């Protein structure tokens with residue numbers, strides 16, 4: 001019991017630290033700074049942050065969300081990233097237990113966070129993030145149960161989800177006379193198709209669209225205004241990775257069917 005609590009605390013702390021690094025690296029991409037080198041400092045006055053101020057989640061609480069030197073507001077996306085990745089890592093541990101599956105889920109959540117932050121900060125997502133995500137899937141599938149079946153199911157999901165969304169975006173672009181989905185959105189859908197297979201990928205698309213519509217309505221985003229959709233896709237993917245099987249089996253159960261994918 002004590003060991004389980006200790007491992008959980010370590011995994012939570014690891015998620016918070018990785019979330020902090022990803023947020024720092026993505027925000028530095030915006031200003032063109034090195035993602036790895038250079039001390040963390042206040043964006044407003046340039047004061048170097050102390051070790052206590054750098055502690056993920058608690059540093060923000062300790063500073064009450066403001067720089068101690070100049071009082072400028074600290075970007076709230078950083079503590080949100082730290083807390084969400086910490087919760088994601090812990091949830092992966094609780095769902096899959098210690099092992100390759102939990103590691104693959106944690107890597108996927110890290111990619112989702114990095115892509116979301118890149119989209120918010122710069123509107124551009126580097127391709128290597130999708131490639132890294134795909135490599136994680138193939139490594140996890142190769143070492144898991146039924147590698148051939150899982151890889152074929154994943155490739156079918158990636159093909160259906162990627163090509164499906166490409167087709168929908170091309171039609172939507174013509175109707176709306178503007179770019180509706182970005183290339184990175186479509187690549188991320190293909191990556192999620194790979195991880196989830198066709199049925200859960202379709203559920204992710206539907207959930208992402210619902211979250212996207214609600215977010216756009218709440219933020220009053222205009223029809224032609226730029227809108228970061230990847231955080232909505234990521235939130236949908238996170239939810240589906242936990243509740244997808246349950247929702248799909250309940251839905252199919254309404255028709256007396258069982259999940260084939």
Ligand SMILES: [Zn+2]
Pocket residue numbers: 042043044045046047067068069070071072
């Ligand atoms: Zn400052």
